[in-house]
Amino acid sequence: MARTRIDETFARLKGADGRPALVTFITAGDPDYETSYGLLQALPAAGADVIELGMPFTDPMADGPSIQASSLRALKSGMTVRKTLAMVRSFRETDTTTPIVLMGYYNPIYIYGPDAFVRDAFAAGVDGLIVVDVPPEEDAEICLPAIEGGLNFIRLATPTTDDKRLPAVLANTSGFVYYVSIAGITGTRAPDVTAVKDSVDRIKRQTALPVCVGFGVKSAEQVEAIGAYADGVVVGSALVNAVATSLDKDGGATPSTVESVISLVSLLSKGLVRRPAPMTAEHPDQTVSA
Amino acid sequence: MDKTTDALPNSYRTGPDETGHFGIYGGRFVAETLMPLILELEEAYEAAKRDPGFKAELDQLNAHYSGRPSPLYFAERLTEHFGGAKIYFKRDELNHTGSHKINNCLGQIQLARRMGKTRIIAETGAGQHGVAVATVAARFGLPCVVYMGATDIERQKPNVFRMKLLGAEIVPVTSGTGTLKDAMNDALRDWVANVENTFYIIGTAAGPHPYPAMVRDFQSIIGRETRQQMMEREGRLPDTLVACIGGGSNAIGLFHDFLDDRQVAIYGVEAGGHGLEVNNGHAASMNGGRPGVLHGNRTYLLQDDDGQILEGHSISAGLDYPGVGPEHAWLRDSGRVTYVSATDKEALTAFQLCTKLEGIIPALEPAHALAFVTKLAPTLTKDNLLVMNLCGRGDKDIFAVADHLGMEM
Missing domain, CATH: 3.40.50.1100 (Rossmann fold)
Known part of the structure; x- marks a missing residue:
């Protein structure tokens, strides 16, 4: 499979830049298409290295109240899978390097048609997929078609993914591994930094892929602490909450909506500390495959 | 791979496969x-x-906590009233807690x-x-x-x-x-x-x-008892089975033991709400939905063209679910079970009929099954042994029914 923008980005960050990635999540269409498209366009300059674009679903079982509400706002504004793909297509007209990962649940993809979805997503400029409710046991559904269609399939590893199960989770994962730092739903508890480090180390012993950590990250300090050992830090609910608090009483966007999210991303990106030059700095290739 | 398009399977009782499909x-x-x-x-x-x-x-x-086996009761007055099939109720509403x-x-x-x-x-x-x-x-x-x-x-x-x-x-x-x-x-x-x-x-x-x-395994006791009780009462298997379908646990419980007895006609009754023709006005996922993935399984779902889940509607809170158990989805496609629907109004009428003629207040869920029996029984011969799963009692529903009928409590 050809290298995706995700592969290129992590290679650059690990090599020349020597720092972890900031992975940002926003929901496509929250609170409306135009606002979230404006936000999407502004994210890279604010410090987002990878963008997870949420595809709204009525029943986001693995998400907490913040992202549930965000999904419902997006659906209410008329967001659909087709419009999400169109948003990525527009984004690619001006940004050809920032990786975009579509994140969502399987049913809208299943109804769109998995093969057609992979084809249209790739053509739109999507780099990877996270489909929360499709475990390795159901790989034939969308994981294998995605890989065949040139997309990374990024899987979640969790505190309940033990050593026995980890190989199955890693088997068809590409792009990066998303380590869910708590057993729970998005945006609720704060992760225990030490326990998370042990888990990241455990995963890294079994894969050369970058490992990004998410769930419950909301401050630059957390970004810095987790970024000290993980290849990337994912921030989702905190950004979605920033959208929510910026809205007017009818749930509509205000002039401060994009600005409040972007300033939070800028703030969080301050936690992306350049690592002390590693011994292997002059051999970036080795670092990448280590 | 796709078993649903295969010729008739040797048995309808072997599922799911080792991967749960x-x-x-x-x-x-x-x-x-x-x-x-x-x-x-x-x-x-x-x-x-x-x-x-x-x-x-x-x-x-x-046996001792729940009170099983539940009786198989000959509903004599309803049988007379419809003038067709000989109607039996499997009385799972008599279990401890009032349902299956x-x-x-x-x-x-x-x-x-x-x-x-x-x-x-x-x-x-x-x-x-x-x-x-x-x-x-x-x-x-x-x-x-x-x-x-x-x-x-x-x-x-x-x-x-x-x-x-x-x-x-x-x-x-x-x-x-x-x-x-x-x-x-x-x-x-x-x-x-x-x-x-x-x-x-x-x-x-x-x-x-x-x-x-x-x-299904835990509920299948309903069908196993029914088989034995019917053999004791009538010396043969029932001809017709009817049960209501929300998620479908009482139905699969009654049906499963009989799936390979091909001569037994089996009907599942979905909640037709305001009518199948009313957009998002019913909870009949198999008659008015299409396959999708929700809550851990692929099955028939009420959903829109974008794959977003619809709420559906039923007078019965127990049938008001946008999906259905996956085994029912498969039995539907394979044609072994016929899935029909009954509206809110039909269920309310059946609820009152059962109460007045049999002295049994059924839950609104099995009232849907009875609503279909109302239509089916008169078309069947008097020797047709029909078993309907009376899976819950109606005490919980009296307030809602009073409300719908405009009655003062």
Whole structure:
């Protein structure tokens, strides 16, 4: 499979830049298409290295109240899978390097048609997929078609993914591994930094892929602490909450909506500390495959 | 691969396959956090099935706690009234807690105890499952949290109070539209956050594998008893089976033992709400929906063209679910079971008819089954032995019925 923008980005960050990635999540269409498209366009300059674009679903079982509400706002504004793909297509007209990962649940993809979805997503400029409710046991559904269609399939590893199960989770994962730092739903508890480090180390012993950590990250300090050992830090609910608090009483966007999210991303990106030059700095290739 | 397009299978009773699929339906569509739990549950359930002690304990509880076997009752006056098939009721409404739900809860709580789980969670719609879970949790001294849609709490007050008396904590669910599907979402969210100590007692034969098979197995006692009782009463098998379908646990419980007796005609009755022609006005996922993936399995779902789940509608909170158990989806496609629907109005009429002619107040759920019997029975010959699963009693529904009929309580 050809290298995706995700592969290129992590290679650059690990090599020349020597720092972890900031992975940002926003929901496509929250609170409306135009606002979230404006936000999407502004994210890279604010410090987002990878963008997870949420595809709204009525029943986001693995998400907490913040992202549930965000999904419902997006659906209410008329967001659909087709419009999400169109948003990525527009984004690619001006940004050809920032990786975009579509994140969502399987049913809208299943109804769109998995093969057609992979084809249209790739053509739109999507780099990877996270489909929360499709475990390795159901790989034939969308994981294998995605890989065949040139997309990374990024899987979640969790505190309940033990050593026995980890190989199955890693088997068809590409792009990066998303380590869910708590057993729970998005945006609720704060992760225990030490326990998370042990888990990241455990995963890294079994894969050369970058490992990004998410769930419950909301401050630059957390970004810095987790970024000290993980290849990337994912921030989702905190950004979605920033959208929510910026809205007017009818749930509509205000002039401060994009600005409040972007300033939070800028703030969080301050936690992306350049690592002390590693011994292997002059051999970036080795670092990448280590 | 796609069993549903194959010629007739040798047996309709062998599913699911080892990966939890009934044809293209079923499966394990859950977040990774839950996957190890689902696998552990499957292993524990397989071990329990092989353990004679597990079965013996469950048999004891069914007999002495729940009151099984439930009677097979000849509904003489309804039979006369319709002038066709000889109508029997399988009286699962006489079980402890007033519905078939206890069959499954006794099985699952035994499994929870075997697995060393110390906390029980559940979702409930009409509250019948919630009451049954709260009951077994009280019986075995385990703390219990029941997720219930805020809308359902409002329309099922008696059951909410029962659960509270039994010591359960009721969590009102306001996400989505506050009905059964949202309660199931929140129960799944709880489970994801408390995987170590918590056992999720799913109330219907749906969800990720092994739930559909496990719930069916615990409910299949309904059909096994029916077979034996009918042999004793009439010396032969029934000709026709009818049951209502929400998620479909009472129905699969009655049907499963008879699936390979091809001469037995089997009907599942979905909630037609305001009518199948009314957009989003019914809860008939097989007659008015299409296959999709929700709550851990692929099955027929009420959904829009973008794959977003619709709420549906039924007068009965127990049938008001946008999906159906995956085995029913497969039985539908294979043609072994015929799935029809009955509207709110038809169910209300049947509810009153049963009350007046048989002195039995049925729950609104089996009133849907009876509504179809109203149409079917007169077309059948007098020697046609028809069994309808009277899966719940109507005490919980009297307020809602009074409201719909414009009667003062």
